[in-house]
Amino acid sequence: MKAADKAKHRTDMISSALRSAILERVLMPGMKLPEDSLGERFGVSRTLIRQSLERLAAEGLVELRRNKGAMVAKPSLEEARDLFELRTQIEDLVISRVIKNMSPALLAELEGHLAKEVAAEHASEPISIRLATEFHILLAKLSGSPVLLRYVEEIGYRCGLTLSLYARPHSTDCGIQEHRQIIEALSKGDADAARKLMRHHLTAVADRALFTTEEGGPLLYLDALEPYAKKVRDGGA
Amino acid sequence: MKAADKAKHRTDMISSALRSAILERVLMPGMKLPEDSLGERFGVSRTLIRQSLERLAAEGLVELRRNKGAMVAKPSLEEARDLFELRTQIEDLVISRVIKNMSPALLAELEGHLAKEVAAEHASEPISIRLATEFHILLAKLSGSPVLLRYVEEIGYRCGLTLSLYARPHSTDCGIQEHRQIIEALSKGDADAARKLMRHHLTAVADRALFTTEEGGPLLYLDALEPYAKKVRDGGA
């Protein structure tokens, strides 16, 4: 078996599935996540579910309370602001590093992703948000720093969660345009412009998002998880 | 039992104990950490050990390989450089925020810690390193951003581990002096000076440390863990 890390462990799949479900608003903030029910759904025991939940808790996507169980995290507006501010600063660092590594291959990757975003422009909103987040993650990957990548991932996911909580619809339309501009600036090697654009991009997203505070929304139940669970049961990625 | 989170769970204690042991060079990089042996030592089952190891793996202090078990992480020089570079940039952010929150109470905390460092100046080297790391963590705490705190913690720990790998003795002496200067700059509200000092401080540490590459050193065995394990068994923090 030379395929190195071919089959990631089931815990990874489950975490990913849950993460996607959370970011795509299938699991809404505040929902309880009992180990038993989840285990049953995913066809595994509580052990693996617990590991996954713990991992997600470390990422800040779920809250894990003493003997009370896990629930999808419900970040406060204050935390959200802190997160977005930190994000702009962290992504500044990403830009600086990406500029240093700039190459045609790298540019191609970025444009490939942008194409995906365009293709999904009229898909459902949660999916747009996910793709937009992945753009930032791709940038971080191209920065060449594993740690930086991890941080951008985490912050990106949490911001995504926040957006799903506080943002109104149609907040992503102009996002694609802004991504395109950033890629252009990068391709020209213009770090300052790229940084500025990125900063503008992020604060724009934050400003569009972080003022509506309407509560509630329909709490979907675990049944909506079914498609995600099925993929894992069948061994899919 | 109103004391909120009085008794952290045993997993937390064990992680902390292991973390200290690693940072204080009781567990050297490369050492194997079998679940069974550790469980026996700490008087708990493999379950808790495994959780702790996973947590430390997430922090980058231990490596967790497929079916091969856990070992204390052995960061490469390259990773180390990346880490230190990122650290300087992240701590820039910390300084900016601390300046914004500056207050007498806050200053007092910093000076309190500095006093501890001075007091331990002639204690063992690993302890000096730990205290120096904690200075940076304290700063992050005072920045008021929980996420930033977590990142500084993680990077700080990993840098500490790196130092224990690559640094020669006596690399901390001037550290205290530099910490003092940073506090002074902060107290004057001079953000630029503080940032500059911090940057100088960190690159100085890195430069002093990251060039020696002597291999080996005596691999202590798990017996050295005993004092740490005992504390946990007896329910201590």
Add this chain to the structure above:
DNA sequence: AGTGGCGAAATTGCATGCAATCAATTATAC
């Protein structure tokens, strides 16, 4: 009717057992 306590159900915390996997060593064939 409102409040306090009490018991049952739900849910996590932790330990342990069995199977799967990997490393190393010995045995066997060429």
Add this chain to the structure above:
DNA sequence: GTATAATTGATTGCATGCAATTTCGCCACT
């Protein structure tokens, strides 16, 4: 004598069982 195959030992991967804790409904009592 070397290389390859098989076996053994150690260690993790995962499931399950029992105990501890919390929560919530229920009834009595003020």
